[in-house]
Every structure is written in structure tokens, then in C-alpha cells.
Amino acid sequence: MPKSILMLGGSPQQVVAIKTAKRLGYRTVLCDYLPDNPGQEVADVFYQKSTTDRDAILKIARKEQVEGILAYASDPASPIAAYVAEQLGLPTNPLWAVETVSQKHLFREHLKAHGFPHPRSLAFSTEDDLERVWDLLQGFDRPIMVKPTDSSGSKGVSIVRGFEEFTQAVEAAANISRNGTLIAEEYIERTYPHVIGGDIFVMDGEIRFWGLMDCMRDAAADLVPTGKMAPVGLSEKQARLVKELLQNLVTSLDIRFGELNVEVILGKDDIPYIIELGSRAGGNMIPVQLSDMSGIDLVAANVLCAMGEQPERIDFEQPQEAYATHVLHSLQSGTYKAVQIDDELMPHVYRQVLYAREGDRVEPFNGANRAIGIVFAKFDSAQQMRDNMGKINDSIHILLG
Numbered sequence: 001m002p003k004s005i006l007m008l009g010g011s012p013q014q015v016v017a018i019k020t021a022k023r024l025g026y027r028t029v030l031c032d033y034l035p036d037n038p039g040q041e042v043a044d045v046f047y048q049k050s051t052t053d054r055d056a057i058l059k060i061a062r063k064e065q066v067e068g069i070l071a072y073a074s075d076p077a078s079p080i081a082a083y084v085a086e087q088l089g090l091p092t093n094p095l096w097a098v099e100t101v102s103q104k105h106l107f108r109e110h111l112k113a114h115g116f117p118h119p120r121s122l123a124f125s126t127e128d129d130l131e132r133v134w135d136l137l138q139g140f141d142r143p144i145m146v147k148p149t150d151s152s153g154s155k156g157v158s159i160v161r162g163f164e165e166f167t168q169a170v171e172a173a174a175n176i177s178r179n180g181t182l183i184a185e186e187y188i189e190r191t192y193p194h195v196i197g198g199d200i201f202v203m204d205g206e207i208r209f210w211g212l213m214d215c216m217r218d219a220a221a222d223l224v225p226t227g228k229m230a231p232v233g234l235s236e237k238q239a240r241l242v243k244e245l246l247q248n249l250v251t252s253l254d255i256r257f258g259e260l261n262v263e264v265i266l267g268k269d270d271i272p273y274i275i276e277l278g279s280r281a282g283g284n285m286i287p288v289q290l291s292d293m294s295g296i297d298l299v300a301a302n303v304l305c306a307m308g309e310q311p312e313r314i315d316f317e318q319p320q321e322a323y324a325t326h327v328l329h330s331l332q333s334g335t336y337k338a339v340q341i342d343d344e345l346m347p348h349v350y351r352q353v354l355y356a357r358e359g360d361r362v363e364p365f366n367g368a369n370r371a372i373g374i375v376f377a378k379f380d381s382a383q384q385m386r387d388n389m390g391k392i393n394d395s396i397h398i399l400l401g
Contacts, residue, residue: 002027005307006066006084008051008077010039012355013283013368017072018042020299026307029064031057051077052178058084066090068307071280072299073287075152076178078102078279091308097253098279104149104183107277114252116245117273121185123149126174133184134163143187146170148177152278154223155367159187188273192266195275196232196242197225199282199290200250201259201301201314207247209298209316211290212239215263216389218329224367227326228286229389230293231318231382234266242272249274257305259287259298283368284327285353289376293319321378322385326392328354328372329365334400336360336372345388345395351376362400372398 005021007014010032018039021028030043033050040046045064049056051074061069061084069085069092071077079099085092092098100106105123112118120140124133137144146169148156156176158169166184173182194214201209213228234242242264250260261278281287287298294316301311328339336356341349354373356362363370375396379385388395 003068003307004029004064004066005303006031006057006061006064006069007039007043008032008057008069008071008081009074010034010037010043010046012038013285014072014074015039015042016285016288016299017070017303020297021070021303024300024303026068026303029060029066031060052080054080054083058087061088068303070302070306072302073281073283075102075278075280076150082279091257091306093255093258093279094253097255100253101277101279102150103179103181104147105181106149108183108185110252111274116249116252117267117271119145119185119188119273121183123181123183126170126177126180126182130167130170131163134166137166137184140184141186145185145187146173147183147185148173149181149183150179151176152276152283154225155369157223159223188265188267188275190265191268191270192234192238194229194233195225196234196264196266197262197282198228198230198232199259199261199286199298200246201298202250202255202257203310203314205251205254205256207243207250208314209259209290209294209296210243210318211286211294211298211316212242212262216326216392218331218365218393224365225284225327226329227324227389227392228284228289229322229324229385230289231322233382238266238270238272241270242266245272245274249277253277255279259302261286284325284371285374289323289325290316292376292378293321293323322380322382324377324379324385324389326375326377326389326396327368328375328396328398329370330362330372330398330400331364332400333361333363336362337399337401339373339375340397340399341375342395345377345392348377348379348388349375350378362398
């Protein structure tokens with residue numbers, strides 16, 4: 001009988017991991033609380049259980065005698081995967097490290113305690129008196145970011161300058177938060193035009209795969225990422241500073257293996273600030289984009305590491321050609337009809353992944369869960385890529401009924 005792997009999450013973006021595990025010869029056991037998740041059509045065994053119910057997941061893992069567990073591209077499920085793996089003696093990074101990076105207030109405390117650059121911040125409860133919290137923020141530089149501590153993909157994140165905006169931001173963040181803890185922190189003015197994002201891959205405590213990219217955001221969609229461009233446009237010095245900081249952070253957390261999602265901002269004097277470090281592969285199909293660029297199957301590497309196996313090849317620095325993705329989204333609600341791509345961009349598009357089907361309801365984009373799909377494009381040069389992606393909203397149109 002083949003070895004079994006427990007997969008936490010069967011969303012459209014996670015199906016690729018289930019298919020990859022099956023291709024590698026593993027028996028796949030899937031947990032997802034949604035009754036209509038597409039992963040159940042692919043997995044060998046399906047349980048309709050929440051991936052954040054650690055007791056239920058542990059019980060299933062024991063019952064199915066799994067030899068590995070993977071929370072592919074899922075922040076909420078990552079600590080559960082680490083907990084279950086520790087309980088059963090399966091491959092995992094330390095639970096304390098996974099829990100630290102999964103909650104922004106704990107991550108900020110870790111950065112501070114270990115001397116990493118970090119924005120001034122204040123954690124507070126959704127039950128706290130907001131006037132008192134606002135008084136505590138009076139010494140902070142404006143503007144201020146308000147975030148849930150347990151969300152990803154910029155969901156529930158706002159920029160505020162006054163008390164009225166602050167109360168609205170708290171309400172928006174509280175609606176997203178599961179743990180009821182929010183964080184307010186000083187906004188870091190960027191000296192580099194993009195947030196630096198993407199994924200890195202660690203083996204034996206060393207970052208061996210550098211998938212750093214420039215993050216794109218639609219101004220009308222607030223702070224939500226809408227795509228990635230590679231190669232990253234950092235100078236040699238800037239890239240060195242970012243890489244040194246990330247490796248030092250990985251070491252401080254005793255992370256031994258796996259794919260990690262990163263967000264870094266270059267502030268004044270090119271000081272890099274690590275805004276996020278996700279203990280899982282990035283969403284919006286980042287591992288697929290990076291696999292296209294590098295020729296290394298990162299999805300397979302995730303599965304193999306979860307099963308205690310070594311990927312054959314993982315070392316990578318920068319692509320020779322230019323690659324970009326665009327998250328298909330709408331700023332209006334309506335009924336999805338089709339995607340229209342202009343003739344100038346179409347020759348560069350080599351893959352389209354659509355989550356929505358004709359007739360589906362579409363809501364205004366405010367997070368990755370409202371993405372309609374993803375377009376992958378390849379260009380002859382970085383300049384050609386930047387020229388095209390700079391006008392992407394004029395080149396791709398979502399047709400609604």
C-alpha cells in the first residue's frame with residue numbers, strides 16, 4: 001500500500017498539490033470544511049472537517065496512518081499541520097516558529113527581540129476601548145496600518161490617519177479576524193517602488209531557492225496583491241541586504257526545510273523590513289510561476305519534504321527571462337461572463353487559470369478569495385514586461401452580465 005499524506009485544504013489553488021502528491025505515488029487524504037471544494041474530486045479520501053480543528057485533524061491523521069502532512073498555501077492550517085506532525089513525530093518545522101510567523105503580533109515581538117528592523121506597533125483586542133487604544137497611538141508616526149493578526153493576502157488591512165478612519169479600520173479587521181487580536185503599526189514609506197514578495201525554499205536551514213519578485217497592487221483594490229513580476233528590480237546591494245536579512249530570520253526561527261512566503265519593504269536608507277513570513281507556499285499560484293521560471297517543481301518539493309524526502313534539485317537565484325502573473329479580478333459585483341485579453345498582450349500569455357465559470361457571482365475584489373483566476377505571461381525582457389504590466393488593467397477586461 002502506498003504511503004499516505006494528509007492535505008489540509010482543497011481550494012482551487014490547492015488542487016495542484018493534491019494532483020502532484022498523487023503523481024508522486026502517494027495516497028492523498030484531504031480535509032476541508034467546504035462541501036463543494038474541488039480537491040475532493042481529486043483526493044483518494046475526503047473528510048469534511050475544518051483544517052483549523054486540530055483535534056479532529058489529529059484523529060484523522062492517526063486513523064489514516066499518514067506519514068506526512070501538508071498545509072499547502074494555507075496560513076490558518078499551517079500551525080495545525082505543525083501541531084499534528086509534532087504529535088505524531090512526522091517531518092515539520094518547530095510548532096513555536098510556525099505559530100510565531102502565523103500571528104503578526106507574535107512575529108513583531110520576535111523581530112524586536114532578535115534585533116531585526118521592525119515598524120513600531122501595538123497589539124490590541126477587538127474588545128478594547130478604541131478611544132483608549134487611539135490615545136496609546138498618539139506617539140506613532142502617521143499614517144498607521146491596522147491589520148488582523150491572523151490573516152493573509154492583505155485581507156482586512158487599512159491605512160488610517162484619524163480616529164474616524166481608525167474605528168472603521170478596526171471594524172473591517174475584526175470582521176476578518178478569528179482570534180480577536182488586531183495590530184496597529186507605523187506605515188513604512190517605501191524607497192523602492194514595489195513590495196518585494198514571492199517565495200523562498202529552505203533545506204537544512206539554508207535558503208537555497210530565491211524566488212523574490214516585485215509585487216503589483218491595484219490602487220483601486222486597496223492593498224491586495226494582484227500579481228508578481230520577475231526578475232526583481234533590486235540593485236545588487238539591495239538584493240544582498242534583503243537576502244542576508246531573510247537568512248538571519250530563518251536561522252533565528254530554527255526553520256529547517258520548506259517553502260516560505262515573504263513580503264519585504266525597503267525603507268529609508270534601503271533598510272529592509274520583513275513585513276510577512278508565511279510558513280507555507282504563497283497563494284495566487286506563486287509556486288507554479290516560480291516553477292515555470294526555474295524549471296524546478298516546487299509543488300513536488302513541498303510534497304516530498306512533508307514526507308521526509310529530499311527534492312532532487314532546489315538551487316535557484318534569478319530567471320534568465322521575464323515572467324509575470326496577473327490576478328483576474330473585478331472592482332464591481334455582477335455575473336461573470338468572460339475574460340477579454342487585448343491583442344498586444346495575448347502573444348505573451350502562456351497559461352490562463354480560471355476559477356469562475358460563466359454565470360458565477362462575482363464580488364468586488366478585496367482578497368485572494370475573490371480572485372476570478374490568474375493569467376501567466378512571459379516576455380523577452382524585463383523592460384518589455386514592465387511596460388506591459390504597467391498598463392495591465394487596460395489590457396485585460398472582465399466581462400460581467
